[in-house]
Amino acid sequence: MPSLRPQAYNNSLEKMKAQVAAHKPVSVNVMLDGWSAFHHGYLGVIITYIHDGQRYYICIGVIPFDESHTAVALAAWLKELLDSWRITGVTNVITSDTAANMKALMRYIHVDGCTQVNTDTKCDCFEWGACICHVLNLVVQKDVMSGVMIARLIEDCKEIALLHNTSNTFAAAVRKAQIEVQGRTEDQCLVIKNDVKTRWNSTFLMLARLLELKGAVEHLQEHEHWGEKMPYLTAGNWQLMQRLVTVLTDFHEATEMLSSRNASIAEVKWDCPLIS
Numbered sequence: 001m002p003s004l005r006p007q008a009y010n011n012s013l014e015k016m017k018a019q020v021a022a023h024k025p026v027s028v029n030v031m032l033d034g035w036s037a038f039h040h041g042y043l044g045v046i047i048t049y050i051h052d053g054q055r056y057y058i059c060i061g062v063i064p065f066d067e068s069h070t071a072v073a074l075a076a077w078l079k080e081l082l083d084s085w086r087i088t089g090v091t092n093v094i095t096s097d098t099a100a101n102m103k104a105l106m107r108y109i110h111v112d113g114c115t116q117v118n119t120d121t122k123c124d125c126f127e128w129g130a131c132i133c134h135v136l137n138l139v140v141q142k143d144v145m146s147g148v149m150i151a152r153l154i155e156d157c158k159e160i161a162l163l164h165n166t167s168n169t170f171a172a173a174v175r176k177a178q179i180e181v182q183g184r185t186e187d188q189c190l191v192i193k194n195d196v197k198t199r200w201n202s203t204f205l206m207l208a209r210l211l212e213l214k215g216a217v218e219h220l221q222e223h224e225h226w227g228e229k230m231p232y233l234t235a236g237n238w239q240l241m242q243r244l245v246t247v248l249t250d251f252h253e254a255t256e257m258l259s260s261r262n263a264s265i266a267e268v269k270w271d272c273p274l275i276s
Contacts, residue, residue: 014060023056025049028087031131032078032096034069043066043074045081047091057261060085071104079109088112093127097134117135133258140200140251144244152239154195154203156231160217161206163230164192173226177216201255204248207241214238 021266031046033074048055065073082088088111095103111125119145145154163170174192176186183184195204217233221227233241 010133014061020047020056020058020085020087023049023051024050025056025087025090028091029083029093030078030091033072033101034065034074034097034099034102042068043077044195045078047085047087055262069101071101072108074101075108076107078105080127091126095129095131097131098138104127118268133255136258137200138256140248144247145200147276149240150244153233153237153244154207155235156207156237157210158195160210160230160233161194165194169231170226173220174213174216174222177219178213181219182213182215183227189222196232204245204252207248208245211238211241211245211264 028047028049031048033044033046041064042062043065044059046057047117048057050056063173065077078094082091094106094109097106105172106126106128109126135218145151147255164174171191175186175189178189179186184190190212192213193206194202195206221230221232
């Protein structure tokens with residue numbers, strides 16, 4: 001079976017290329033996403049265009065990218081990929097995160113015959129757009145969660161979540177407290193969600209879940225055994241957590257909406273409260 005995978009991949013690839021060629025799109029938007037995992041770099045490229053009133057959303061490449069993630073290397077790889085799909089000349093907007101190398105690649109990617117090759121300024125071959133979800137992530141990380149009191153609160157909550165997810169006895173104690181203190185049945189009991197460093201949404205989900213388990217957590221804070229093993233959340237901590245979740249709810253909903261395949265910036269209604 002493994003020997004059939006390359007053939008299946010190549011067959012699918014040629015079919016998708018034939019579809020794009022048949023549609024003859026006059027305007028293509030490109031979205032880039034780069035990341036690192038297990039000591040390897042990866043770069044993914046998705047294109048979107050409209051044909052006969054329908055939006056098409058196609059992943060045209062996801063490959064290991066172990067060369068230096070410089071703007072020059074990124075631009076060379078992207079140009080080769082777009083050329084292989086014969087869409088370089090109709091590509092208008094390239095969207096990526098706001099990392100310096102992603103923004104800088106716009107100075108090094110050109111259509112054939114461009115007169116601005118080897119210059120230090122961005123040419124007019126393509127427009128660059130910042131990924132709105134990435135911008136929202138930066139806003140949350142740098143402007144909402146960077147306060148000293150908020151950062152300390154998040155660290156305390158992470159410690160509680162870590163204890164819950166590494167100690168079966170503590171997890172059992174949380175379930176028991178939900179049943180005895182919060183009146184939940186066994187089937188209604190919730191778990192404390194972990195925070196993931198690379199996704200701010202996970203911090204929001206962790207805090208929101210702790211608010212749902214406030215009664216159980218407060219009960220365990222007073223427990224002779226568990227009270228010594230977990231950070232103590234004061235009434236002020238819970239109030240700050242509630243305000244923080246209220247603010248982050250709008251960011252979370254906007255991120256979820258904009259992450260969908262058919263997302264449109266016009267769909268986002270922004271009415272974000274402030275932490276006071």
